[in-house]
Amino acid sequence: MKKKIFFPLVLLTALTISCSSDDDAASTASLTLNLSGLENLGSNFVYEGWIVVNGTPVTTGTFTVNDAGALSKTQFDVDRAQLNNATDFVLSIEPTNDPDPAPSNTKYLAGSFSGSTASVSTGIIGNFSTSTGKYLLGTPTNGNANPNAGVWFMDGNGPSVGLNLPTLDAGWKYEGWVVSNGTVLSTGAFTNPNGPDMSAIYSGMMPSPPFPGEDFLVNAPSGLTFPANLSGATLVISVEPFPDNSPMPFTLKPLSHNVANPAVTGTTINMERSLLSFPTGTVSR
Known part of the structure; x- marks a missing residue:
């Protein structure tokens, strides 16, 4: 008669764990x-x-x-x-x-x-390689009384649309920004470059152009004095996640421009394309 061989319980457990680990690694x-x-x-x-x-x-x-x-x-x-x-x-x-x-x-x-x-790459968001932008400085919401205090992303010849940007999916929005003396101010978010943005918290009481932009005349944030002076400021159009992760500009900034000092007002000025900061990389399997 053959003898039955009994393995200790500890050894059986160890064998079971070892086999399970090998299966997991293979899968x-x-x-x-x-x-x-x-x-x-x-x-x-x-x-x-x-x-x-x-x-x-x-x-x-x-x-x-x-x-x-x-x-x-x-x-x-x-x-x-x-x-x-x-x-x-x-x-x-x-x-x-x-x-x-x-x-x-x-x-x-x-x-x-x-x-x-x-x-x-960010191509799933849109192709920004041919994007262009124009702006002019002026304050239409107070009758242009402080022309170097406002920026409008439009072509003053017409007036007409100033931003040529791809249509974004539901998870993204555009937003305009002014960066002056270390202070960052939003001109408002928008989805359609052919229409107004979603904010006018700093503008005056008179009608504004039907394009993205802002007059920095009232409701100045703490530490600032309005009417502003945008001479030497940097203007930016960014692409923002929606919902947005931060009140500051996101990484994607397809258009920007440095305002002259002193500022040139009432004249249409071309923005520059700036795509070098867009993230890239590879995924390997």
Whole structure:
């Protein structure tokens, strides 16, 4: 008669754990992010990666970015079969406490896999390579009494539309900014460059042009005196996440211009395209 062999319970447990670990390792693979130009989103938002498998987004995990632009995590364990079958990678901006398992509308970077690598860019937001902008300084909401205190992103010859920008999806908005002596002031957010923006908190009582802009005449923030003087200021058009993560300008600034000192008022001036700060990178599987 053959003798029965009994393994100690501890050994059986160890064997079970070892086999389970091998199975887990075989079923996952690493996804590595090499991204630059991302900003710190603050405490209320995070970045989340997604692979697209048979047209369906599958999360690869979330991460944050510090003030130096370093990612809190660059390597993620992903289901091996899904990663091998993925056609695209997408990076979105999500609420830190997100009840929705699907990607938000704020899709930031994207690219298609070619072999083991996907080069990602902001092309999913829009093509800004041909964007142009014009502005003029004046204060129409007080009868132009302080012309160097206001900016309007328009062509004064007409007047007509001054901003040539791509249409944005629901997760993004444009916003105008004035940066003067270290102070940043919003001229208002907008989705349609052919119409007015959503703010007029600093303007006067008279009608304003039907285009984005602001007269800095009243309701000056603490530490400032209005009417303002925009001589030497920097003007910026940014692309902002919606919902917005910060009251300050976001990384994406397709148009900007430095106002002359002293300022030239009542004249249409061309803005400059500035795309070098847009984030880019690669994703490897």
